[in-house]
Amino acid sequence: MLEDDRETIRVCIIGATGHTGYVLEGIKKDLSIRIAGIARGSKGEEIKDFHNKLNKEFDYDIPLYDDYREMLRVVKPDIAAIACYFGDHARVTVEALERSINVFVEKPIATTFEELEQIKNVYKKAGVNLAVMFGTRYYPWFYTAREKVLEGAVGMVRLLFAQKSYKLGSRGTHYQKRDTYGGTIPWVGSHAIDWLYWFSGEKFESVVAHHSKKYNRNHGELEVTAVCQFKMTNEVYGMVSIDYLRPKTALGHGDDRLRVVGTKGIIEVANNKVFIINKDCQGLQELPVPSAGGQIFLDFVKQIRGRGSCLVSVEDAFYITDSCLKARQSADEQRIIYFNKD
Amino acid sequence: MLEDDRETIRVCIIGATGHTGYVLEGIKKDLSIRIAGIARGSKGEEIKDFHNKLNKEFDYDIPLYDDYREMLRVVKPDIAAIACYFGDHARVTVEALERSINVFVEKPIATTFEELEQIKNVYKKAGVNLAVMFGTRYYPWFYTAREKVLEGAVGMVRLLFAQKSYKLGSRGTHYQKRDTYGGTIPWVGSHAIDWLYWFSGEKFESVVAHHSKKYNRNHGELEVTAVCQFKMTNEVYGMVSIDYLRPKTALGHGDDRLRVVGTKGIIEVANNKVFIINKDCQGLQELPVPSAGGQIFLDFVKQIRGRGSCLVSVEDAFYITDSCLKARQSADEQRIIYFNKD
Numbered sequence: 001m002l003e004d005d006r007e008t009i010r011v012c013i014i015g016a017t018g019h020t021g022y023v024l025e026g027i028k029k030d031l032s033i034r035i036a037g038i039a040r041g042s043k044g045e046e047i048k049d050f051h052n053k054l055n056k057e058f059d060y061d062i063p064l065y066d067d068y069r070e071m072l073r074v075v076k077p078d079i080a081a082i083a084c085y086f087g088d089h090a091r092v093t094v095e096a097l098e099r100s101i102n103v104f105v106e107k108p109i110a111t112t113f114e115e116l117e118q119i120k121n122v123y124k125k126a127g128v129n130l131a132v133m134f135g136t137r138y139y140p141w142f143y144t145a146r147e148k149v150l151e152g153a154v155g156m157v158r159l160l161f162a163q164k165s166y167k168l169g170s171r172g173t174h175y176q177k178r179d180t181y182g183g184t185i186p187w188v189g190s191h192a193i194d195w196l197y198w199f200s201g202e203k204f205e206s207v208v209a210h211h212s213k214k215y216n217r218n219h220g221e222l223e224v225t226a227v228c229q230f231k232m233t234n235e236v237y238g239m240v241s242i243d244y245l246r247p248k249t250a251l252g253h254g255d256d257r258l259r260v261v262g263t264k265g266i267i268e269v270a271n272n273k274v275f276i277i278n279k280d281c282q283g284l285q286e287l288p289v290p291s292a293g294g295q296i297f298l299d300f301v302k303q304i305r306g307r308g309s310c311l312v313s314v315e316d317a318f319y320i321t322d323s324c325l326k327a328r329q330s331a332d333e334q335r336i337i338y339f340n341k342d
Numbered sequence: 343m344l345e346d347d348r349e350t351i352r353v354c355i356i357g358a359t360g361h362t363g364y365v366l367e368g369i370k371k372d373l374s375i376r377i378a379g380i381a382r383g384s385k386g387e388e389i390k391d392f393h394n395k396l397n398k399e400f401d402y403d404i405p406l407y408d409d410y411r412e413m414l415r416v417v418k419p420d421i422a423a424i425a426c427y428f429g430d431h432a433r434v435t436v437e438a439l440e441r442s443i444n445v446f447v448e449k450p451i452a453t454t455f456e457e458l459e460q461i462k463n464v465y466k467k468a469g470v471n472l473a474v475m476f477g478t479r480y481y482p483w484f485y486t487a488r489e490k491v492l493e494g495a496v497g498m499v500r501l502l503f504a505q506k507s508y509k510l511g512s513r514g515t516h517y518q519k520r521d522t523y524g525g526t527i528p529w530v531g532s533h534a535i536d537w538l539y540w541f542s543g544e545k546f547e548s549v550v551a552h553h554s555k556k557y558n559r560n561h562g563e564l565e566v567t568a569v570c571q572f573k574m575t576n577e578v579y580g581m582v583s584i585d586y587l588r589p590k591t592a593l594g595h596g597d598d599r600l601r602v603v604g605t606k607g608i609i610e611v612a613n614n615k616v617f618i619i620n621k622d623c624q625g626l627q628e629l630p631v632p633s634a635g636g637q638i639f640l641d642f643v644k645q646i647r648g649r650g651s652c653l654v655s656v657e658d659a660f661y662i663t664d665s666c667l668k669a670r671q672s673a674d675e676q677r678i679i680y681f682n683k684d
Contacts, residue, residue: 161581227579231552235554235567237567237569245608246619247621249620249621250608250626251626261587266507277589279589281591282593
């Protein structure tokens with residue numbers, strides 16, 4: 001239902017690399033949001049095919065700009081939706097925030113600590129909204145499981161294991177350089193690290209991580225395996241397993257899993273389903289999961305309109321990004337990274 | 343089938359605490375093995391009920407001794423089967439080895455580095471056989487999965503996740519003191535740590551672990567949650583999740599799991615089943631598992647008779663024990679423990 005009193009929201013899309021799908025899906029559901037322009041965000045990024053695709057999908061012409069800076073200056077959009085090469089997220093985000101444009105950006109929002117600090121500073125002054133595409137919080141199975149944990153279905157959370165397993169396929173050169181890619185822990189692991197934080201309600205105290213490029217099938221610097229172990233407040237522990245070794249023959253691209261062990265039960269997400277064991281069930285019980293949940297981009301638009309907020313606050317996004325970078329640092333430097341001492 | 347040329351093997355059982363079931367199960371299947379006496383191995387250990395139970399189960403009288411040392415001296419058994427309080431395994435093992443008696447002992451064989459060193463030294467001189475009850479290697483699901491990995495079904499192993507989850511119930515006071523119990527990482531985690539080693543064929547390079555006594559329902563020093571993260575040779579990584587928080591309502595005492603990610607596929611053990619994804623199957627495939635595998639105690643008897651060997655060599659048992667103690671040390675001291683430097 002379109003609310004008539006709503007002003008049109010004009011979105012510029014910068015980049016064609018990350019999960020622009022969240023943005024397009026939202027726009028298609030809400031006629032008050034329009035794409036006001038697109039441009040590449042990274043040097044060498046393919047944008048023409050994406051532009052053609054959008055022009056076919058929408059019943060209005062979408063201007064293509066050579067330079068996203070010029071686009072932001074000329075179009076003055078309400079939202080910059082940023083999804084270019086991951087190493088460029090921070091730079092483009094800063095430029096949009098400096099123009100007081102709301103930012104909806106692919107994770108990781110930054111691939112270095114310095115850039116993250118810069119974004120925090122610019123954000124403070126910008127007076128606009130910022131959301132990061134931690135889209136998995138909206139997946140009905142994760143959302144349902146979290147609701148159960150909040151209800152106390154497993155008691156106090158004590159131990160978590162999160163898994164991300166992806167097919168590698170053949171990935172572009174921007175995945176093959178740390179500069180453009182940022183690393184597998186921030187790119188793939190950020191969701192899993194977010195789950196540890198989101199489900200436990202604890203803070204991270206320290207992390208030890210490892211990652212390996214071995215057997216990455218000619219993908220340069222891309223790490224195909226990684227593990228992270230977090231010590232959290234209240235002696236809660238969280239582990240993350242990440243791999244790009246899911247065989248081609250597997251059904252579906254990814255194998256996301258989460259196991260949350262509490263004082264009164266255990267809840268698990270696997271195969272887009274939710275399972276629980278606690279005093280209320282004899283053996284493992286599958287929980288009903290709604291077929292659809294909220295939509296992250298529409299929630300962001302609501303937030304801009306002052307009518308709601310994203311499931312992922314900007315503070316959470318900064319915190320998770322920092323945690324991912326600390327985990328990557330631990331893996332790079334082979335040492336324990338402490339969250340309050342380093 | 344009883345082989346007539348076999349001499350009777352006489353076993354003394356010391357203790358009634360650990361998995362004496364392995365011993366009894368083996369003895370019941372092989373009439374050439376007899377129980378020549380039992381005694382407690384730890385001060386305060388309940389032995390009379392166990393003695394009564396054995397006398398009912400076997401058609402011959404089993405002498406009960408007050409002192410296991412006297413029993414070993416008088417009976418001079420072929421095998422001492424040791425399963426007393428875990429903190430006493432080492433002491434009793436050393437005393438049996440010093441008398442040149444073959445030892446079949448519950449894990450962990452030692453709960454301190456000093457005791458482990460002592461056992462190694464005595465073992466070298468004893469000229470007898472020693473096996474540790476790493477019984478899960480014999481579980482058909484683990485055995486089957488390992489055979490597949492050896493066949494190359496998942497390529498080179500790169501990443502492993504092992505889980506032990508137990509019901510806590512109400513455990514005796516010997517579980518509640520580090521002195522008698524040894525810690526949850528050596529007691530529960532040793533199997534999982536063994537799987538990492540056994541399935542990968544790699545050596546451990548470093549470990550970081552954590553454990554927590556919080557919410558242990560009045561079980562003193564017993565840790566109810568623990569995590570370990572091992573860096574192994576060739577940049578292979580292994581994670582272990584351990585908990586005693588499995589709800590009473592769960593079906594079965596434990597929830598053992600293992601996920602082995604290789605360059606050519608992924609194999610998993612869960613619910614006493616084996617699942618694989620690789621190029622030979624479309625989606626996840628369940629592998630057939632034989633209803634019964636080998637028997638660890640009978641294998642040990644074969645080894646003594648020079649007709650075979652246990653799946654767990656004495657070198658492996660020493661190595662895994664040392665690894666468990668290093669993981670526990672990491673958790674106690676909150677630092678990375680290196681296998682070749684410390």
